[in-house]
Amino acid sequence: MGKYSSWDFKKRDHDAKVNMNGDASVQVDKRRGRICEHADICKGYLDDQFNQIEELQDEVSPNFVEEVVALFFKDSSRLLANIERVLEKYPRDFSRLDSLMYQLIGSVSSIGALRMKNECTSFRDHCSDGNLEGCKRSFQKVKREYTTLKQKLEKYFQWLRQAGPVEQATNSRK
Amino acid sequence: MTIEERNGSMGRESGYRDQFPVGMRVLAVDDDPTCLKLLETLLIRCQYHVTTTGQAITALRMLRENRDRFDLVISDVHMPDMDGFKLLEHVGLEMDLPVIMLSANGETQAVMKGITHGACDYLLKPVRIEELRNIWQHVIRRRRFDSGQHNNFDSGEDAQNTQLMDSEGEQGVADRSGKLNKKRKEQNEEKDDDSDDSAENEDPSNQKKPRVVWTVELHRKFVAAVNQLGIDKAVPKRILDLMNVEKLTRENVASHLQKYRLYLKRLSAVTSQQANLAAALGGRSSSYINMGSFESFRNYHALGRSRQLPAVASVQPNGLLGRMNTPAVFGVHGLLPSQTIQVGRTHNSSNELEKLPTTSLSGMHQGSLLQGVPMSMQQPRVMQEASKHFPSGFPASGLANSFANTANNSLLPQADRMQMLSGGLGNYSSSVRIPFSDSDPFKTSLGESTQLTNIGRCNDTWQASVSSKYPASTLRINDSVSHPGITPCNLGGNITPTASQMDGDLLGETPHGLVASRLHDAMIGQDIQNQVASLSGSTIPIPSFDENSTSFNFRNSANSNQNLEEQRQDHTHNTDLMFSSSLNSSLPNLHLNDPIAQGHPLNSGFCSTPVLAQDCRVNRSTNEDLLSYKDDSALETTRSQNGLGCSLDDLVNAMLKSDREDATAYMDGDLGCDLYSLSTCM
Numbered sequence: 001m002g003k004y005s006s007w008d009f010k011k012r013d014h015d016a017k018v019n020m021n022g023d024a025s026v027q028v029d030k031r032r033g034r035i036c037e038h039a040d041i042c043k044g045y046l047d048d049q050f051n052q053i054e055e056l057q058d059e060v061s062p063n064f065v066e067e068v069v070a071l072f073f074k075d076s077s078r079l080l081a082n083i084e085r086v087l088e089k090y091p092r093d094f095s096r097l098d099s100l101m102y103q104l105i106g107s108v109s110s111i112g113a114l115r116m117k118n119e120c121t122s123f124r125d126h127c128s129d130g131n132l133e134g135c136k137r138s139f140q141k142v143k144r145e146y147t148t149l150k151q152k153l154e155k156y157f158q159w160l161r162q163a164g165p166v167e168q169a170t171n172s173r174k
Numbered sequence: 175m176t177i178e179e180r181n182g183s184m185g186r187e188s189g190y191r192d193q194f195p196v197g198m199r200v201l202a203v204d205d206d207p208t209c210l211k212l213l214e215t216l217l218i219r220c221q222y223h224v225t226t227t228g229q230a231i232t233a234l235r236m237l238r239e240n241r242d243r244f245d246l247v248i249s250d251v252h253m254p255d256m257d258g259f260k261l262l263e264h265v266g267l268e269m270d271l272p273v274i275m276l277s278a279n280g281e282t283q284a285v286m287k288g289i290t291h292g293a294c295d296y297l298l299k300p301v302r303i304e305e306l307r308n309i310w311q312h313v314i315r316r317r318r319f320d321s322g323q324h325n326n327f328d329s330g331e332d333a334q335n336t337q338l339m340d341s342e343g344e345q346g347v348a349d350r351s352g353k354l355n356k357k358r359k360e361q362n363e364e365k366d367d368d369s370d371d372s373a374e375n376e377d378p379s380n381q382k383k384p385r386v387v388w389t390v391e392l393h394r395k396f397v398a399a400v401n402q403l404g405i406d407k408a409v410p411k412r413i414l415d416l417m418n419v420e421k422l423t424r425e426n427v428a429s430h431l432q433k434y435r436l437y438l439k440r441l442s443a444v445t446s447q448q449a450n451l452a453a454a455l456g457g458r459s460s461s462y463i464n465m466g467s468f469e470s471f472r473n474y475h476a477l478g479r480s481r482q483l484p485a486v487a488s489v490q491p492n493g494l495l496g497r498m499n500t501p502a503v504f505g506v507h508g509l510l511p512s513q514t515i516q517v518g519r520t521h522n523s524s525n526e527l528e529k530l531p532t533t534s535l536s537g538m539h540q541g542s543l544l545q546g547v548p549m550s551m552q553q554p555r556v557m558q559e560a561s562k563h564f565p566s567g568f569p570a571s572g573l574a575n576s577f578a579n580t581a582n583n584s585l586l587p588q589a590d591r592m593q594m595l596s597g598g599l600g601n602y603s604s605s606v607r608i609p610f611s612d613s614d615p616f617k618t619s620l621g622e623s624t625q626l627t628n629i630g631r632c633n634d635t636w637q638a639s640v641s642s643k644y645p646a647s648t649l650r651i652n653d654s655v656s657h658p659g660i661t662p663c664n665l666g667g668n669i670t671p672t673a674s675q676m677d678g679d680l681l682g683e684t685p686h687g688l689v690a691s692r693l694h695d696a697m698i699g700q701d702i703q704n705q706v707a708s709l710s711g712s713t714i715p716i717p718s719f720d721e722n723s724t725s726f727n728f729r730n731s732a733n734s735n736q737n738l739e740e741q742r743q744d745h746t747h748n749t750d751l752m753f754s755s756s757l758n759s760s761l762p763n764l765h766l767n768d769p770i771a772q773g774h775p776l777n778s779g780f781c782s783t784p785v786l787a788q789d790c791r792v793n794r795s796t797n798e799d800l801l802s803y804k805d806d807s808a809l810e811t812t813r814s815q816n817g818l819g820c821s822l823d824d825l826v827n828a829m830l831k832s833d834r835e836d837a838t839a840y841m842d843g844d845l846g847c848d849l850y851s852l853s854t855c856m
Contacts, residue, residue: 052302056219061215067211068211071208074207075207099252102279106252106299110209110300111208112300
């Protein structure tokens with residue numbers, strides 16, 4: 001597992017220490033590619049599952065992570081819109097709300113969005129309690145987490161792109 | 175028996191076998207695109223050969239098309255078009271493939287449910303690659319078990335074996351495999367000498383016989399035979415004799431019997447669950463009904479479309495409906511697989527619509543019929559209206575009923591159990607499905623399943639219409655529409671009963687007598703539209719209906735001098751256009767690829783303006799039929815009436831024709847102008 005060797009980023013050892021918009025530097029874990037984990041840009045927002053996704057990226061699917069993330073945001077924005085609509089129209093329909101959120105949680109956890117997942121879980125807890133206000137509050141948090149995560153990942157990908165593919169270079173740190 | 179031998183008899187592509195598990199053919203089913211893509215990549219990374227689909231219906235179709243195409247199925251539990259567990263059952267009963275369940279829900283109860291439904295494994299999302307690396311073991315295990323089981327049955331000690339399996343029913347495949355393998359060793363020599371079985375078991379490792387398709391007919395015979403013998407005394411040999419089906423081997427019967435027993439056990443186990451659920455969700459009876467009728471309607475609709483009965487155990491009626499003791503429900507609900515698949519196919523759907531307009535309508539009515547006691551008071555009225563106009567449709571439903579009754583009757587010897595089964599399974603499914611059906615409106619571009627959901631939504635429409643007050647007059651449409659929060663299905667539903675209301679009103683006011691009947695005829699289109707409309711779950715813009723009504727009145731007065739035909743067309747057109755616009759407006763999540771669809775509401779002019787203001791997108795495949803017929807009708811109308819008029823009846827006919835291309839081109843040009851002129855009039 002882990003096609004790190006083919007990962008562009010690994011080849012950029014000399015750029016490993018990068019300031020990302022003023023964030024702290026990033027250390028690259030060559031073996032597992034835990035860039036995002038170490039980058040403050042994503043710290044706490046993404047868990048190990050995201051690393052798994054990163055590790056699936058290789059020369060065969062060089063944009064895999066971005067594709068999956070794009071897919072996730074598109075699908076989850078739809079689900080969020082659905083939930084929002086139900087909250088407006090059928091606010092007391094907790095089972096429907098719960099079911100919608102359950103769908104969202106599936107992809108949220110698949111992408112490794114830790115904080116968003118936690119908020120989604122608390123939303124479902126409020127649903128099962130029949131706590132509408134709690135649901136609404138939770139939902140606002142979910143949306144906030146979603147937006148934040150989106151921004152962070154966009155920054156992250158931008159950062160990756162800026163680095164650009166670099167020829168393989170030896171590095172003393174390796 | 176070695177793996178290689180088994181592989182050799184399996185008829186797979188050469189080279190693949192030798193590398194097993196490399197190249198193992200996996201079918202991955204998950205409605206969540208993110209998870210599906212991830213799963214696909216993980217599986218590819220494990221060097222499996224992966225096919226993916228976002229819909230259970232598609233998956234079933236693929237599996238049925240070629241039973242040897244896949245070795246393993248991985249399916250999500252929570253899917254909109256079909257419950258993952260139901261898919262699991264179908265696959266287990268029909269194809270005998272190992273199925274792995276995937277879910278974000280890791281509660282013990284959920285996992286237990288997976289096991290009792292026969293899943294080989296239950297994985298939690300997010301799935302890790304390590305977990306997927308070993309899934310091939312399930313394929314091997316099943317092969318070994320199957321071969322052992324077949325050998326055992328060959329030996330003739332069926333009763334013993336079935337008892338053995340019975341007692342171990344809950345223990346899972348592996349355990350049974352172990353014990354049966356022991357028996358197999360004892361009986362190996364005997365088996366070779368057994369002339370009856372030698373032909374079937376020349377090669378001990380030749381376990382890959384052509385898979386038997388357990389069609390509904392076949393299964394019905396099977397169940398009848400089992401019931402005749404008594405569930406405890408039913409042994410494969412005697413069942414086989416009773417069934418008297420050619421080319422059915424004892425092994426086929428034996429393995430099917432085993433699954434059937436497992437199935438019965440599971441159903442009885444969940445009966446109490448279901449009862450609890452029913453009690454707990456008593457307040458959500460409407461959801462139940464929705465879901466139940468969704469399921470049953472889907473079945474009926476499909477049944478109406480095709481005479482072929484699906485290959486599913488008849489004992490899968492919707493529990494909720496079963497609870498209402500509607501005999502029709504039992505059989506119908508069980509008629510899921512091929513019917514739903516047929517329903518799901520866009521092309522076939524439209525074709526079938528062409529061929530069986532009445533039956534499809536009858537299917538819808540059947541769905542209404544199945545909605546159970548609460549609806550029964552209101553349903554007959556609507557049904558009456560419909561039946562007046564579509565008597566021919568009922569034979570199809572009669573077919574469904576007769577089958578259902580047969581299935582039900584065949585279960586009577588085991589009355590209590592079966593009741594529990596039908597109730598249990600159905601409700602069990604229902605309880606699982608409720609959120610799905612409710613969330614259906616929020617599903618985006620369902621593609622193939624759109625038709626299915628449409629049909630399912632028709633139930634909602636019916637129910638909504640049934641449960642809502644029937645407007646006393648045409649203008650009531652506005653009233654009902656203007657209620658905030660009214661859903662498209664309600665709206666559509668209102669339209670339908672309103673039509674019947676309108677009949678009287680119109681007849682009295684203007685020569686619109688034919689309009690009423692036309693409206694009824696158009697109910698198919700309406701309902702379908704409503705179904706699609708209701709998919710989004712959002713309300714139809716109020717202004718549109720006001721406009722529609724206004725335009726309707728406007729049109730009425732304007733056309734007072736026109737012939738009845740024209741007026742009728744206008745009326746139906748108005749209604750239809752209203753629906754089409756509602757269709758467009760109320761489907762914000764569906765992607766409207768077809769310019770015609772956009773043009774059509776424009777043509778109608780009534781609601782299109784507010785509709786288009788929304789970000790409405792309708793899945794083209796979803797609306798193909800609707801749009802096509804709308805297009806054609808608009809085409810004709812524009813030609814004949816020099817305006818926006820469009821016969822709903824023509825629309826229905828056009829829909830059946832699927833002659834869309836020309837209409838599209840035509841629509842785009844002409845309707846746009848008409849729209850604006852009309853909208854200004856309003």
